Amino acid sequence: MKCGAQLSLYVMADDFVRVILSSLDAIAPYRDHLRIETDDISTLVVGPPELIFPTMRELFVAAARSGHHVAMHATISRGCPGEPDMDICEPEQPSAFDEDLEKRKRRAARAVTDAPSTGQRVAVQFSLYPLGPADYMDEIYGCIDFLKASPVFDRAKNYCTRLAGDAGPVFEALSQAWLSFGDPNAHVAIDLTASANSPSPDAAA
Amino acid sequence: MKCGAQLSLYVMADDFVRVILSSLDAIAPYRDHLRIETDDISTLVVGPPELIFPTMRELFVAAARSGHHVAMHATISRGCPGEPDMDICEPEQPSAFDEDLEKRKRRAARAVTDAPSTGQRVAVQFSLYPLGPADYMDEIYGCIDFLKASPVFDRAKNYCTRLAGDAGPVFEALSQAWLSFGDPNAHVAIDLTASANSPSPDAAA
Incomplete structure (x- = not known):
């Protein structure tokens, strides 16, 4: 992996x-993994797929609690043929990818509904890129369906999907997009931007 | 397109x-196109593929000249099946994609050598994602070959390639990655991060 x-x-x-x-203190509980x-330019975080988005959530929420306008960008990747294979990346749980797309959408939706709140509002936009298979848009459209039905969906934008709400369910939705869509043994990437405390008007607020 | x-x-x-x-003034010459x-969260820029990176270069260099630590993130996309087709996106020149990979690498290298300097040093890292074809890594490896032989190559990083140098040749290298690799009629995306005036030590400086 x-x-x-x-x-x-x-x-x-x-x-x-x-x-x-000071925000880096927030990810201390994850460091051993x-x-x-x-x-x-950036901080490399390598580890199991289940911990990628919780780590980002803790880091970003800690920075947002400063009250300043903060933003985060992440290039997230799994299964890239050019990368070394490392034991530290082994998934903690079996993938749900064997289930059909409809079951995966429902399972992902439940995880978002069950996510604890953090008290910090955030907005994010992201793109999911499953590389290699000719039918890659099926997984992207399945993921967008799941997001559209979720309480943190904000709107479709050109080249990405925008979510907004409490950081708990928002980062859980990102994690579900990561864990539930795109073959777990294939090369999949996400391009993510997060923002909090922006002085610009949020068009959807 | x-x-x-x-x-x-x-x-x-x-x-x-x-x-x-005040940095937005720098892209005034491009606005009509x-x-x-x-x-x-972001500014959407839609237009011909040749203008995407020059527009980013002008915006980023103007911001960097403030002397502050500045960064930029871009999600760049062409040919996405879910996007509307717009006349404003028509390429200004025929694509060089019909040429074989070796010729494209040499043509891209010449463009970087010929790029005018701006006087502003920048560092960038980016990932190229050609979506759909099973042999997508051929285009990625071809692009990495071109970058490794260019004067702005800095180093390979996990999940991305890092360039550093004057913003003129650096953004020209990005533009060449965009214009010369990945089928011009297919879905291709780039995830880009740029940084200037960082107080952190640049490991390669």
């Missing part, structure tokens, strides 16, 4: 370094 | 709104 993300956290404030460093490396 | 990007510009400073708004719409 090959699974991980390149994360970048952006804080629109003069004291961005302090906010970023992850390989983490940082350079000047 | 369906072509465009969702751009987000991040300025790590208290006066980020002023810096972003593009459809541009902004919300609280």
Whole structure:
């Protein structure tokens, strides 16, 4: 298994370094299960597919609680043929991919409904890219169906889908998109942008 | 043709709104050729494939000249089956995709060598996703070969390739990755992160 993300956290404030460093404390509970490396553009997080989005949620919510306008970008990947295979990436649970698309949509929807709240509102937009199979749009459309029926769906945008709401169900919806759609043994990527405390009007608010 | 990007510009400073708004002046020369719409997460830029990266370069260089640490994320897409087809996206030049991979690599390399400098140093990392064909890794590896031989190649990272140098050749390399690799009639996406003036040490500097 090959699974991980390149994360970048952006804080629109003069004291961005302090906010970023203190937010890193929030992911301490996950560190034993992850390989983490940082350079000047992003932080590499490698680990099991189930922990990728909870790690991002904890980091982003901690930064958002500073009250500053904060944003996060993540390039998330699994199964890339050019990546090394690492034991640390082994899934913690069996994949639900063997189930048909309708069952996976319902299972993903239940997980979002059951997700605990964090008290922090966020907006995200993301794109899911299952690489290789000719029928890749079936998985994308299945994922969009699941999202449209979920309480955190905000709207379709060009090239991505936008979610908004409490960070708990929003990041659970992202995690479900990651875990339930696209063959778990194939190459799948997500391009994600998150935002909180923006001074710009949210058109859907 | 369906072509465009969702751009987000991040300025790590208290006066980020002023810096972003003044940077937008830099893309005025391109506005007649593009459809541009902004919300609280990103700015949609729709237009011909040749203008996508020059527009990003002008916007990002203008923001970087503020001297603040600035970053940009872009989700770039062409040929997505779910997107509307718009005349404004018509390519300005015929695609070089009919040429074999070796010829395309050489043509792309020449364009980077010929790109004018801007005087602004930037670092970027990006991933190219050609969706649909089973042999999609051939185009990705061809693109990586071209980048590795170019003067702006910095290093391979997990899930992406990192470039660094003057914004002129760096954004030209991105544009060539976009224009020369992946079938021009197919669905291709790029996930891009750019950074300038970071206070963190650049491991490769």
